[in-house]
Amino acid sequence: MIxxxxxxxxxxxxxxxxxxVDLEIKxxxxxxxxxxxxxxxxxxxxLISLMERxxxxxxxxxxxxxxxxxxxxxxxxxxxxxxxxxxxxxxxxRSVFDNVALPLMIAGYDHREIGRRVRAALDKxxxxxxxxxxxxxxxxxxxxxxxxxxxxxxxxxxxxxxxxTGNLDPELSAEIMKLFEQFNQVGVSLLxxxxxxxxxxxxxxRTLVMKESRLVQDQIDDVLEVDDSFEQDNDTNLVRSADxx
Amino acid sequence: xxxxxxxxxxxxxxxxxxxxxxLRLHKLEARRGLAEIVDNPxxxxxxxxxxxxxxxxxxxxxxxxxxxxxxxxSWDGAxxxxxxxxxxxxxxxxxxxxxxxxxxxxxxxxxxxxxxxALKDFxxxxxxxxxxxxLDSNPLPPTLVVQPNVNHTSPLASETLxxxxxQFELVEKAQLDLDWVRKLHALLELAEKAASALGLAxxxxxxxxxxxxxxxxxxxxREEIEVVKLVGAxxxxxxxxxxxxxxxxxxxxxxxxxLILEVSLIWLHQPVQNLAGxxxxxxxxxxxxxxxxxxxxxxxxxxxxxxxxxxxxxxxxNIEPR
Numbered sequence: 001m002i003x004x005x006x007x008x009x010x011x012x013x014x015x016x017x018x019x020x021v022d023l024e025i026k027x028x029x030x031x032x033x034x035x036x037x038x039x040x041x042x043x044x045x046x047l048i049s050l051m052e053r054x055x056x057x058x059x060x061x062x063x064x065x066x067x068x069x070x071x072x073x074x075x076x077x078x079x080x081x082x083x084x085x086x087x088x089x090x091x092x093x094r095s096v097f098d099n100v101a102l103p104l105m106i107a108g109y110d111h112r113e114i115g116r117r118v119r120a121a122l123d124k125x126x127x128x129x130x131x132x133x134x135x136x137x138x139x140x141x142x143x144x145x146x147x148x149x150x151x152x153x154x155x156x157x158x159x160x161x162x163x164x165t166g167n168l169d170p171e172l173s174a175e176i177m178k179l180f181e182q183f184n185q186v187g188v189s190l191l192x193x194x195x196x197x198x199x200x201x202x203x204x205x206r207t208l209v210m211k212e213s214r215l216v217q218d219q220i221d222d223v224l225e226v227d228d229s230f231e232q233d234n235d236t237n238l239v240r241s242a243d244x245x
Numbered sequence: 246x247x248x249x250x251x252x253x254x255x256x257x258x259x260x261x262x263x264x265x266x267x268l269r270l271h272k273l274e275a276r277r278g279l280a281e282i283v284d285n286p287x288x289x290x291x292x293x294x295x296x297x298x299x300x301x302x303x304x305x306x307x308x309x310x311x312x313x314x315x316x317x318x319s320w321d322g323a324x325x326x327x328x329x330x331x332x333x334x335x336x337x338x339x340x341x342x343x344x345x346x347x348x349x350x351x352x353x354x355x356x357x358x359x360x361x362x363a364l365k366d367f368x369x370x371x372x373x374x375x376x377x378x379x380l381d382s383n384p385l386p387p388t389l390v391v392q393p394n395v396n397h398t399s400p401l402a403s404e405t406l407x408x409x410x411x412q413f414e415l416v417e418k419a420q421l422d423l424d425w426v427r428k429l430h431a432l433l434e435l436a437e438k439a440a441s442a443l444g445l446a447x448x449x450x451x452x453x454x455x456x457x458x459x460x461x462x463x464x465x466x467r468e469e470i471e472v473v474k475l476v477g478a479x480x481x482x483x484x485x486x487x488x489x490x491x492x493x494x495x496x497x498x499x500x501x502x503x504l505i506l507e508v509s510l511i512w513l514h515q516p517v518q519n520l521a522g523x524x525x526x527x528x529x530x531x532x533x534x535x536x537x538x539x540x541x542x543x544x545x546x547x548x549x550x551x552x553x554x555x556x557x558x559x560x561x562x563n564i565e566p567r
Binding site for chain 2: 049051072075076077078079083089090091093102103105106107108109110111150
């Protein structure tokens with residue numbers, strides 16, 4: 001599903017965000033991506049969603065080599081990727097229903113089909129009763145769930161989440177993770193960037209650790225060996241990561 | 246999995262279903278484009294008003310010129326040539342000359358005014374009857390009023406006829422009655438060119454006004470555009486509501502421009518009629534006919550759409566999600 005081969009990313013200001021990253025995430029796999037702020041997590045997600053291009057190396061998503069994707073083909077790639085953001089990125093002048101319907105409208109679905117799928121997605125995240133509300137009337141956790149509904153409504157094979165629980169309390173975070181697990185169970189691949197180490201410790205999934213622009217750890221068992229400095233930085237990272245992505 | 250996403254229209258849908266979907270989408274976007282204008286009525290009304298005024302200037306000038314042309318055409322028929330004969334020419338000679346001129350195929354009719362008749366008319370109309378009665382001899386010459394036929398009323402043909410008549414021995418003076426009609430023609434032609442140039446310049450101004458308004462609107466919705474791009478929208482999809490906004494600007498401005506013109510022309514109607522009355526003319530200023538009205542609104546819509554199209558593509562391209 002996701003393949004990185006010797007991927008480097010250098011930003012125009014000379015900063016190396018990724019150095020020689022090799023990675024493979026298979027279809028139907030769920031993985032977490034963790035590490036310091038500025039370790040390259042966001043850059044990785046941006047390369048996958050074509051918000052940035054690799055300076056060198058290959059990024060292959062869903063069998064498509066992104067290096068060869070022309071600008072006008074970007075939308076069709078993005079339609080196969082559901083994206084979930086820490087700040088939700090909802091449109092506040094539209095109803096919850098319209099927000100979730102957006103990917104379907106863009107893809108040109110029939111309006112009855114849109115209604116059916118949007119309600120199914122909202123039902124899945126438990127917000128069916130709020131479809132007529134605007135996002136501003138919802139709590140942070142609810143807004144995040146609207147964002148998730150929007151990401152899954154056109155059933156993309158891959159979900160990317162950038163700090164999806166960054167602003168939520170542990171209980172809500174656990175709920176969100178449960179949702180992700182449910183998607184994974186029906187075959188969706190997920191890559192979730194998160195700082196929330198205690199949450200990661202509860203979830204027994206593959207975890208990729210980034211440090212100084214490199215992928216330093218890739219393990220599937222539940223014992224996460226995290227060095228001390230990372231633990232100490234964690235709180236400040238949570239705050240700083242809100243500005244990222 | 247990926248074959249399922251978007252399958253509804255990519256595979257199964259009939260053409261009519263696709264068309265219906267597209268129609269619905271356009272309706273939605275047209276409404277959203279209009280809402281963009283209605284949501285911010287005051288500043289958008291200003292924009293529409295500016296566009297309407299920019300259009301009303303050349304369009305109004307065009308209407309006035311058209312009226313000027315009708316007026317000058319109605320005078321063309323009266324481009325008569327007056328031949329004042331020498332004082333000593335006898336009535337029979339006058340009649341003879343009239344007959345020979347009448348034989349010219351370019352001439353429609355010749356009216357003979359004998360000196361006696363001319364004096365009688367003049368004393369009746371001028372109020373100098375008593376003074377004229379004191380004169381021992383009639384100071385008025387015999388006159389022929391020559392009406393060229395329709396094919397010979399153009400300035401050039403009139404000129405040729407005039408120089409021909411001037412060579413007649415019995416003719417003291419030949420005069421084209423409406424020499425100034427030609428000057429009016431020339432003036433109208435000049436004004437028409439000026440109006441076209443003005444129209445072009447103001448049309449360009451309208452493009453810039455719409456383009457700039459749309460640019461601001463794109464910038465205001467930057468965040469929304471980023472989000473929509475992130476969920477896979479093409480530039481064309483993002484462009485559409487803005488194009489509709491441009492179109493609505495054009496439509497509203499066109500209708501407003503039409504109203505401005507109509508009201509101005511109604512306002513001018515009475516003074517023009519008074520003026521025409523002074524010249525014993527039935528002339529009445531005419532406003533835009535149905536075809537011209539639709540042309541005006543159509544041009545306005547096209548300018549709105551074009552202005553928005555020129556602006557929106559470039560600015561949307563520059564917005565990339567971060």
